[in-house]
Amino acid sequence: MVGRELLHFLEKSRLPVGELRPFSSGSAGKTVPFRGRALQAPPVDKKTLYGCGLVFFVSSDEISIQHSPGLAARGVLVIDDSSAFRLDPKVPLVIPEVNGHVLRRRLRLIAGPNCTMTPLAVAGIALHRAVGVTEVRLATYQSVSGAGRAALEEFFRQVRGHGRLAVKGRAPVLHSSIPHQALPKPIAYNVIPQVGGFDQRGCSGEESKVASELRKVWDAPTLRVSVTAVRVPVVRGHSMSAWLTLRRPISPAAARKLLAKTPGLKLSADGDYPTPLLVGGKGPVYAGRIRQGATPRELCLWLSYDNLIKGAALNSVQIAEELLKKGWL
Amino acid sequence: MVGRELLHFLEKSRLPVGELRPFSSGSAGKTVPFRGRALQAPPVDKKTLYGCGLVFFVSSDEISIQHSPGLAARGVLVIDDSSAFRLDPKVPLVIPEVNGHVLRRRLRLIAGPNCTMTPLAVAGIALHRAVGVTEVRLATYQSVSGAGRAALEEFFRQVRGHGRLAVKGRAPVLHSSIPHQALPKPIAYNVIPQVGGFDQRGCSGEESKVASELRKVWDAPTLRVSVTAVRVPVVRGHSMSAWLTLRRPISPAAARKLLAKTPGLKLSADGDYPTPLLVGGKGPVYAGRIRQGATPRELCLWLSYDNLIKGAALNSVQIAEELLKKGWL
Numbered sequence: 001m002v003g004r005e006l007l008h009f010l011e012k013s014r015l016p017v018g019e020l021r022p023f024s025s026g027s028a029g030k031t032v033p034f035r036g037r038a039l040q041a042p043p044v045d046k047k048t049l050y051g052c053g054l055v056f057f058v059s060s061d062e063i064s065i066q067h068s069p070g071l072a073a074r075g076v077l078v079i080d081d082s083s084a085f086r087l088d089p090k091v092p093l094v095i096p097e098v099n100g101h102v103l104r105r106r107l108r109l110i111a112g113p114n115c116t117m118t119p120l121a122v123a124g125i126a127l128h129r130a131v132g133v134t135e136v137r138l139a140t141y142q143s144v145s146g147a148g149r150a151a152l153e154e155f156f157r158q159v160r161g162h163g164r165l166a167v168k169g170r171a172p173v174l175h176s177s178i179p180h181q182a183l184p185k186p187i188a189y190n191v192i193p194q195v196g197g198f199d200q201r202g203c204s205g206e207e208s209k210v211a212s213e214l215r216k217v218w219d220a221p222t223l224r225v226s227v228t229a230v231r232v233p234v235v236r237g238h239s240m241s242a243w244l245t246l247r248r249p250i251s252p253a254a255a256r257k258l259l260a261k262t263p264g265l266k267l268s269a270d271g272d273y274p275t276p277l278l279v280g281g282k283g284p285v286y287a288g289r290i291r292q293g294a295t296p297r298e299l300c301l302w303l304s305y306d307n308l309i310k311g312a313a314l315n316s317v318q319i320a321e322e323l324l325k326k327g328w329l
Numbered sequence: 330m331v332g333r334e335l336l337h338f339l340e341k342s343r344l345p346v347g348e349l350r351p352f353s354s355g356s357a358g359k360t361v362p363f364r365g366r367a368l369q370a371p372p373v374d375k376k377t378l379y380g381c382g383l384v385f386f387v388s389s390d391e392i393s394i395q396h397s398p399g400l401a402a403r404g405v406l407v408i409d410d411s412s413a414f415r416l417d418p419k420v421p422l423v424i425p426e427v428n429g430h431v432l433r434r435r436l437r438l439i440a441g442p443n444c445t446m447t448p449l450a451v452a453g454i455a456l457h458r459a460v461g462v463t464e465v466r467l468a469t470y471q472s473v474s475g476a477g478r479a480a481l482e483e484f485f486r487q488v489r490g491h492g493r494l495a496v497k498g499r500a501p502v503l504h505s506s507i508p509h510q511a512l513p514k515p516i517a518y519n520v521i522p523q524v525g526g527f528d529q530r531g532c533s534g535e536e537s538k539v540a541s542e543l544r545k546v547w548d549a550p551t552l553r554v555s556v557t558a559v560r561v562p563v564v565r566g567h568s569m570s571a572w573l574t575l576r577r578p579i580s581p582a583a584a585r586k587l588l589a590k591t592p593g594l595k596l597s598a599d600g601d602y603p604t605p606l607l608v609g610g611k612g613p614v615y616a617g618r619i620r621q622g623a624t625p626r627e628l629c630l631w632l633s634y635d636n637l638i639k640g641a642a643l644n645s646v647q648i649a650e651e652l653l654k655k656g657w658l
Contacts, residue, residue, distance in 0.1 A: 001499075001500050004498055004499045004500075005499065008499065032498075033498070135623045135624070136623070137466055137572055137622070137623055139468030139557070139570040141470070141520045141559065141561070145500040149496055152496050152500060153495075153496050156493075156494045156495060156496070159488065159494070160493065164485075164489065165485045165488070165564070166482075166485060167478055167481050167482050167485070169333055169361075169362070170330075170333045170334065170337065171330050171333075171474040171481060171564060171565050171637060172564055172565075173565060173609045173610035174564055174565070174606060174609060176604075176606035176607050176609065178606075185604050185606070185607075186606055189562065189563050189564050189605070189606065190563060190604050190605050190606040191470045191561055191563060191568055191604060191605060192604055193568070193570070193602050193604075193617075193618055193631045194602065198600055201620060201621065202581065202599075202600075202618060202619070202620035202621075203620065224623040224624060225623065226572065226621075226622045226623035226627070226629055228468070228570035228618070228629065228631065230470065230568075230570070232470070232520055232561050232562070233518065233561075233562050233563070234518050234519060234520060234562070235494070235500060235501055235503055235518050236500055236501075236502060236503070239520055239522070239559075241468040241522070241557035241559070243466055243555065252531065270531075271527055271531075273522050273523065275505075275514050275519050275520060275521055275522075276518070276519050276520060277503060277505035277507075277514070277515055277518065277519040278505050278514075280502045280503060280505065281502035288522075289522055289531060289557070290531070291530060291531035291532065292530065292531075292555075293466070293555045294464045294465070294466055294553040294554065294555035295464070295553060298555070300555055300557065302522045302557065308500060
């Protein structure tokens with residue numbers, strides 16, 4: 001899913017793409033579109049890979065672990081959207097608008113963060129710099145496309161499996177045994193509070209990633225983060241409700257002024273808010289419903305954004321563009 | 330929607346229903362099923378209403394304001410599921426498992442709480458009694474049936490309007506201009522962070538109700554509550570992620586023991602959790618994912634329950650059953 005978006009943004013980017021060599025983990029004979037042509041996308045091939053100047057990984061941790069260090073050692077620039085190296089202290093984890101300053105000329109391996117963490121880091125950085133964020137609580141509403149192609153196909157199959165729904169007397173009680181495989185429970189007309197496996201503390205993989213990656217990108221090692229990551233029956237577009245505890249209180253009006261100037265963020269008019277259907281296919285992070293939380297030192301906000309774009313593909317392209325701008329590509 | 334559930338639970342209840350007189354705000358000639366018969370449900374008629382011994386209101390605030398005080402003054406017992414009298418200091422707001430002790434023999438007007446607050450009050454009361462809850466943060470995942478029949482029909486129409494979805498290359502970007510009227514944005518394949526209108530502080534009606542009603546039912550006037558209420562494309566079953574700040578810390582394991590003994594609550598096995606599809610048509614509140622929050626004094630939990638049942642109709646019937654048990658009906 002993210003690979004297709006990456007090609008889309010590479011076409012629109014000012015990056016000087018001479019030759020594009022797509023690889024695919026899928027079936028043989030697969031093609032992908034680029035600049036009006038259908039390019040063969042064979043399984044990854046080490047020799048071709050080592051001949052590239054810049055490699056984007058939008059694949060599994062395993063593929064990245066297998067190839068990234070060797071490529072970087074040979075001078076190939078790698079921008080990795082997998083989670084394999086994100087927490088490696090030698091690898092910068094980069095969102096250009098937030099911490100582009102950590103990029104260095106000689107770096108050959110650069111990681112892009114988790115698609116749920118990125119928009120929160122973008123939206124909260126101005127507040128963090130101005131008044132200090134000490135605690136973050138986050139409930140997510142994550143679309144099915146974030147779980148990949150098989151999950152999205154399963155979702156559409158389940159919608160068809162429930163048939164043509166109608167209200168006759170009581171609200172219909174849907175059968176809960178509809179088949180599922182790609183996701184841990186059926187997703188059509190349901191929500192699933194599990195994204196990844198659970199650790200011993202009861203946190204899912206997604207929840208742990210958001211916490212540790214946010215600490216790294218914001219350079220805030222003592223930040224306390226609690227996340228409930230939930231899959232919802234949406235095609236594109238993650239959303240979240242975020243509570244930020246601040247070192248110094250700030251009014252919602254003053255927070256709105258900071259957010260209005262934040263790069264990469266679009267703020268809804270007062271009283272309005274973004275939803276996944278609005279943000280599908282678009283690049284920015286959208287924010288709304290800025291208000292006081294449970295205490296005067298807490299702000300509450302709502303975010304929606306296209307998870308395949310700023311959450312993943314666009315961020316990788318923006319890292320390369322930032323390097324180009326600095327003359328390091 | 331709730332009226333139909335109420336009839337369903339009255340049929341199964343031990344309440345000695347002699348004659349049932351349903352009223353409807355809908356079109357003339359409407360019938361509803363009860364004990365195998367189709368009963369006429371005309372618009373509300375004062376004379377018939379005043380001849381009843383017990384009146385359940387599952388209608389608008391306006392209808393309840395118009396009739397409840399007069400009925401109560403004439404000795405008719407009124408159990409009101411609207412929000413009209415919930416915060417009236419002379420009217421008890423009752424969830425039998427939580428605060429059944431506030432019921433009195435002579436009371437003629439009793440209110441049932443908001444369908445989003447009820448399960449949280451049920452799930453948290455044992456923790457509140459044992460260690461004290463000082464702050465609550467809540468993100469909800471509310472089903473469309475909670476917004477009524479027109480919203481549910483609109484949801485199903487929108488699903489059909491999007492047609493047969495498939496994954497071809499990029500994940501589909503759905504058109505966001507699909508018609509909507511009953512809800513403030515389209516709900517199919519979307520989430521809407523608005524349930525009710527917004528007040529000056531930026532809180533929706535639903536969010537304010539949860540806060541003020543929870544303080545009343547728990548008799549906790551200083552409790553700090555922050556809610557983000559969100560509609561999700563689910564037919565039946567509200568869910569929520571709740572963060573409870575505690576006066577004294579308690580381990581997730583000790584909290585699980587308390588929750589396992591809580592009346593009206595069913596606890597998932599460790600590592601499992603409830604979802605809306607699982608709880609549809611069922612009476613209890615289901616809880617899972619009990620874990621530490623952002624600080625050692627905070628617990629995080631996940632709830633799912635049928636919003637039309639324990640959230641509304643079943644609670645009203647349980648209030649009447651509680652009065653019957655005490656010999657006050």
